Amino acid sequence: MSAAVEFIGAFLLFLFVRTSPSAIDARSVKSLTFWIISFAMCGFGLVALISRGYAPDWISYLFANAAILLAADMRRVAVSKFWGIRSSHWLGLLAAAGWTGLYFVPAFKSSYAAIVFYVHAALLVIVAKAAYQVLSCNRGRLRTARWLGWTYCVAALTHFYVAFSAVLSEHSIFQPFSSIEVIGGYVGIMFVTLFVNTIIVFAMVTEREQLKFQELAQVDPLTNLNNRRAFLNEANDWLKRNSRKERDFSVIMLDLDHFKKVNDTHGHAIGDKVLKISADVLKTELPNDAAIGRLGGEEFAILLKNTPHDRVMYYAERVRCKFIEAVCSDFNGALSVTLSAGYHTENTRSNCPLNTAMAFADRALYQAKDAGRNRVYSSKKPKLDVVRETSRVPEASGFATPKAI
Template sequence: MALHIPTLLVVSVFVFLLMGLLTLHAWYRETRERPLAYLGCMMLLAALGMLLVSWRGKGVDFIPIVIGNVILLLSAGLNWTAMRVFVGRAPSVPGIVGGAIIWLTLCLIPAFYNAMPARVVAYSLLAFGYGLLTAMELWRSRKSLDVAYTPALLLTLWHTAFYGIRSLIDEGLPLDQSRSGVGDGAHFFSFMLFESMLYVIGIAYMTLAMVKERAERKFKAAALTDPLTGIGNRRAFLQQAEQLLTLGKRRTETAALLLCDLDHFKRLNDTFGHPAGDQALIAFSRVMSNQLRKGDAFGRIGGEEFACLLTGADEQVAVQVAERIREAFSELTILGAGVLSVSIGVVTTRESGYELSRLLSEADEALYGAKDRGRNRVQTLRKLYLSLTDS
């Protein structure tokens, strides 16, 4: 079936224009993510470039051959930049304009300017290079990207491979074929226009999806993170602890809960000021992070109160961990020697079961037992009950 090339060019211009405006709208109204801004500008430049390239046979060949292709190569540079910025790297101005400068330099050579096959090969290789750079940005950052990047990577590789193939088999579209829509050159050019439209639509959707997914992850992380200490907040601790207890109950593994409360915290704030109190909270969270294992759950669940759930730990192990935390914190001299201390209540699932609310309640009872006995100590609920019975 013969395709009307001028009609396809008009359609592609409007598709690029529409997608560019919608992408910029998404950037301005929703996220203000810079990758969307670069991507939107890429599509608008692509629309302008396609419009200028379509001016063939109008007596101004300098416009489609030089200016049109320069703008299209700048568009390809912005496409690469959008992915580069998305993965956290700074834009490269030399990289953006490099392809356009190479094209302008080549066009100064009459033999190149007057040879369509040479121009097709050169442009295709430059577009192939930008596509390869774009794919490399996603691939090199794959381990740090917490989003589904694979569809965007595969689409980019397909787009890149297309221009690699074009550099090998396409000799250009003569003017008579562009008007008639007949011939191998016309068929390939028509397919290239379709491919370009599909790529623009696909990469816009996928980039927006990746930006949205990353924003949602950031919001979720913020909702589960204590803003002062950077560790999990009460909600995060409860969620993780519930999951660990459910798993431990299924495996019949013992777990221990440590409830920690910084001693004389109000007096510390009154004496040294609230910034010093914040400093103490941050220091204690670091002590906990250093003393606990990766699989343990811990977080700040109140003002100066912290909790941690040790998986696969009996009372003896839990007390050893609690003592290490207590000693490490009491040895800190950020506010002076002997100023900081913490009391810790310890319970295990062996005595208290796997219900988190009960563990917290009984750990709180053990904690107050530690407070009553002079603070700066570790107190287990079992020994607290024994001491009460003996008395």
């Protein structure tokens, strides 16, 4: 029965890869290829294992257990390929080589207990490592990957129980077990855990592809920042989670000055490059937990979490200066673009809606625009909170003050 499950799983995965190559990425195809080979190899190993009494010992013992060990390690490698992690086959090869060497030791070969202990102890190490890879790489993203990880954990515990039952049995480890116990241990574990794996592999690949499409729908393709919807969802979720806590937060509205003139004069390719530069500066200069989104065109929105008012001005001004430097550096001084920003600071206990905070920040942004651009204004006291005027040179920039366009 377990061998049939293995062959059916290999066949179904093969059909899945052949019939929907465009629906899954190359990394998933490579992972599924290893799964297919491992299913087929394990199926042949189980067939050889249950042929004891009908086939030579080198088939029913040597080949069978070596194939099962290699197949288990190939599934571990398949997990690594799924997550894009480099992984070698040394673990399975080492286990199979050790098994092959011990097979020619008469005392070991004559003891079913020793065979059970070695094979299941080796499978315990391989499966435990696979479980660790699944759970550590997934980090809660895929629900089906969590299922696969916990399935591996159950399999590892089962291998542990079978291996040490051989040691703790009333027989000496070099006294033979019955062949029914040996075969029953293998078949029981393989049938329960690997049947579940067959189903989960399909679901895991499908879920990741669906997640990728969802992420593409939430990411601005040019800048790789959140789009408007994703930014609003992330910001509102954070405000909702912290509505009963004392948390300072600020919304920054940022706009590139005279950006339409850049597109009209230099072309949209240059304009796109400037937008990418602005996105890179935002991701580099702002805190890692900041929510950043491109609202459309040359307008960006930022939510700074747990940030006091004075630090908000520091971050906004730092972004402004670094953006000017980056544009001058990338275009060797042939192009100069500035930006203006406005921000509004609130506390989560005030229950200020996000759209209200954005409206205040947007008003401060347009006050900065009206005052001459290339500056940062606060919604509280815009005239007093201007830190750097257009005529000031960014410190340590190494560039002359660019002329705003």
